[in-house]
Amino acid sequence: MSNNFPDLVKVKEKALEIRANSLKMIHAAKSGHPGxxxxxxxxLSVLYFGGHLKHNPLDSHDPERDILIISKGHxxxxxxxxxxxxxxxxxxxxxxxxxxxSKFQGHIDxxxxxxxxxxxxxxxxxxxxxLGFALAAKLDKSQRKVFAIxxxxxxxxxxxxxxxxxxxxxxxxxxxxxxxxxxIQLDGxxxxxxxxxxxxxxxxxxxxxxxxxxxxxLAELDNALKEAYRVSEETNKPFAIIANTIKGKGVSFMExxxxxxxxxxxxxxxxxxxxxxxxxx
Amino acid sequence: MGAAIEPSTEKIATxxxxxxxxxxxxxxxxxxxxxxxxxxxxxxxxxxxxxxPERFFNMGIAEANMxxxxxxxxxxxxxxxxxxxxxxxxxxAWEQVRNSVAHNHANVKICAxxxxxxxxxxxxxxxxxxxxxxxxxxxxxxVIVPADAKETEKVMQAVTAxxxxxxxxxxxxxxxxxxxxxxxxxxxKANVINAGEDLTIMACGIMVxxxxxxxxxxxxxxxxxxxxxxxxxxxxxxxxxxxxxALKTRNIIVAEEHNIWGGxxxxxxxxxxxxxxxxxxxxxxxxxxxxxxxxxxEDLLIHxxxxxxxxxxxxxxxxx
Numbered sequence: 001m002s003n004n005f006p007d008l009v010k011v012k013e014k015a016l017e018i019r020a021n022s023l024k025m026i027h028a029a030k031s032g033h034p035g036x037x038x039x040x041x042x043x044l045s046v047l048y049f050g051g052h053l054k055h056n057p058l059d060s061h062d063p064e065r066d067i068l069i070i071s072k073g074h075x076x077x078x079x080x081x082x083x084x085x086x087x088x089x090x091x092x093x094x095x096x097x098x099x100x101x102s103k104f105q106g107h108i109d110x111x112x113x114x115x116x117x118x119x120x121x122x123x124x125x126x127x128x129x130x131l132g133f134a135l136a137a138k139l140d141k142s143q144r145k146v147f148a149i150x151x152x153x154x155x156x157x158x159x160x161x162x163x164x165x166x167x168x169x170x171x172x173x174x175x176x177x178x179x180x181x182x183x184i185q186l187d188g189x190x191x192x193x194x195x196x197x198x199x200x201x202x203x204x205x206x207x208x209x210x211x212x213x214x215x216x217x218l219a220e221l222d223n224a225l226k227e228a229y230r231v232s233e234e235t236n237k238p239f240a241i242i243a244n245t246i247k248g249k250g251v252s253f254m255e256x257x258x259x260x261x262x263x264x265x266x267x268x269x270x271x272x273x274x275x276x277x278x279x280x281x
Numbered sequence: 282m283g284a285a286i287e288p289s290t291e292k293i294a295t296x297x298x299x300x301x302x303x304x305x306x307x308x309x310x311x312x313x314x315x316x317x318x319x320x321x322x323x324x325x326x327x328x329x330x331x332x333x334p335e336r337f338f339n340m341g342i343a344e345a346n347m348x349x350x351x352x353x354x355x356x357x358x359x360x361x362x363x364x365x366x367x368x369x370x371x372x373x374a375w376e377q378v379r380n381s382v383a384h385n386h387a388n389v390k391i392c393a394x395x396x397x398x399x400x401x402x403x404x405x406x407x408x409x410x411x412x413x414x415x416x417x418x419x420x421x422x423x424v425i426v427p428a429d430a431k432e433t434e435k436v437m438q439a440v441t442a443x444x445x446x447x448x449x450x451x452x453x454x455x456x457x458x459x460x461x462x463x464x465x466x467x468x469x470k471a472n473v474i475n476a477g478e479d480l481t482i483m484a485c486g487i488m489v490x491x492x493x494x495x496x497x498x499x500x501x502x503x504x505x506x507x508x509x510x511x512x513x514x515x516x517x518x519x520x521x522x523x524x525x526x527a528l529k530t531r532n533i534i535v536a537e538e539h540n541i542w543g544g545x546x547x548x549x550x551x552x553x554x555x556x557x558x559x560x561x562x563x564x565x566x567x568x569x570x571x572x573x574x575x576x577x578x579e580d581l582l583i584h585x586x587x588x589x590x591x592x593x594x595x596x597x598x599x600x601x
Contacts, residue, residue, distance in 0.1 A: 122380040128345070136353070137357070
């Protein structure tokens with residue numbers, strides 16, 4: 001199902017829709033995490049609409065599907081939006097986000113939302129979960145691919161490094177980790193909070209194949225994923241894409257702003273943001 | 282009501298029964314996989330590792346990753362059994378058991394060994410007496426404490442058939458064999474193993490054989506009729522059996538190799554308060570809110586009062 005020439009115009013449009021809907025959800029809920037949702041919108045769009053992630057909105061448990069684990073469960077607005085755009089449920093449903101009784105919980109819930117493979121939100125779990133799926137696929141001699149989107153801040157959790165070690169040990173060449181390197185966490189810059197650099201060297205030292213790219217360049221994302229499949233098959237190593245991103249990407253006043261990690265836009269903010277997003281089509 | 286149980290002179294550790302059961306079950310169930318954290322010789326998963334190397338994952342000394350990996354394997358359709366010492370599986374990795382396993386209702390079985398004081402010489406750092414509290418407080422978690430090797434076998438069959446997260450508490454030391462093949466274990470059911478009229482001893486794990494012995498001594502030397510209930514299924518709890526026995530004898534002692542705070546005793550006390558308006562005498566016997574220490578398992582049990590003799594003494598005090 002991998003598409004050699006994905007329609008990047010469509011991927012770009014979908015990424016903008018993910019951004020707009022995420023902000024509408026957070027605005028309606030009056031709470032949520034805009035910054036980290038906007039930074040992964042392009043990554044999600046390339047995976048779902050660029051032909052990389054096999055998915056089936058009619059059967060979310062389709063054994064033929066690939067697996068995507070979102071370890072940064074607070075980026076739930078972006079996840080709920082991309083799944084709606086992929087056809088798992090009507091997008092209007094997502095407006096109940098964070099309300100009592102809604103399936104669209106503050107952090108993603110695998111038991112409530114079709115297409116969400118693992119409930120996450122407590123940082124540091126997702127790569128381990130992905131390793132479990134990757135080991136199962138190998139036991140089953142399945143060609144299934146496993147993707148994990150990690151935040152950069154969460155790499156401060158020791159469990160991530162246990163998982164990096166274990167993925168390389170078990171030669172999970174069917175697993176691609178995409179790190180949303182937006183360099184901002186709740187308290188400020190990752191490098192002043194608890195430095196992660198030199199991140200690529202650390203991952204190489206943990207026996208991973210690595211590639212650093214611009215996480216908002218759709219062609220670079222598409223090429224990096226294709227490179228990951230090819231290289232992992234040759235070297236039997238897991239592959240990490242360090243996607244340099246901008247927190248709040250696409251809305252000028254949210255970009256690179258620590259304040260927009262977990263704050264809802266006001267009516268005026270939303271209006272301005274939607275105009276900006278519509279203008280960048 | 283079962284006939285009086287006589288502890289056998291044959292002794293087997295529950296962890297040994299676990300290791301053997303795992304191999305037997307895995308022969309007919311291809312979905313079973315096992316994860317261990319560098320303790321397979323101690324937890325006895327080494328037998329599984331030898332028989333089914335492709336289905337065994339040594340995750341190194343990294344329990345958090347082990348538990349979350351198991352959750353992923355479960356969501357992919359496997360039945361992972363996760364083993365380490367109970368201290369680390371339930372303590373170190375509690376948050377992973379809660380969020381990766383239980384919150385996803387992942388079909389993971391946490392089968393942890395070396396629980397309680399009877400770890401012995403390793404001392405307090407390894408003698409977890411808080412694990413029942415840690416596990417039973419997680420929503421939807423099944424918590425089982427088998428009393429002997431035979432019950433462990435039956436528990437293993439039951440948790441394999443059950444689709445959902447479960448914790449099985451296993452021990453290091455050899456225990457008297459109490460039950461035979463006819464013994465029936467069901468999740469959520471307690472077993473009356475000795476019918477009596479004067480006082481009920483409710484117990485789990487190693488304290489079940491102590492309770493059976495205490496009942497025998499009380500019958501033979503003091504002419505007291507003691508009911509003994511094996512409550513292997515801590516959660517879900519068999520409230521009906523517990524309440525019926527309490528209404529009959531009015532005198533209840535709960536015995537466990539665990540801190541008295543947060544263990545079986547607290548669960549039984551809550552069940553009785555919510556369901557009985559009658560006046561009852563009630564006593565918890567466990568570790569009285571202190572850490573353990575190094576020593577031989579049997580010496581530690583005497584030091585902390587977790588013995589048949591102490592149960593006899595407490596029963597006579599309650600009946601006077």
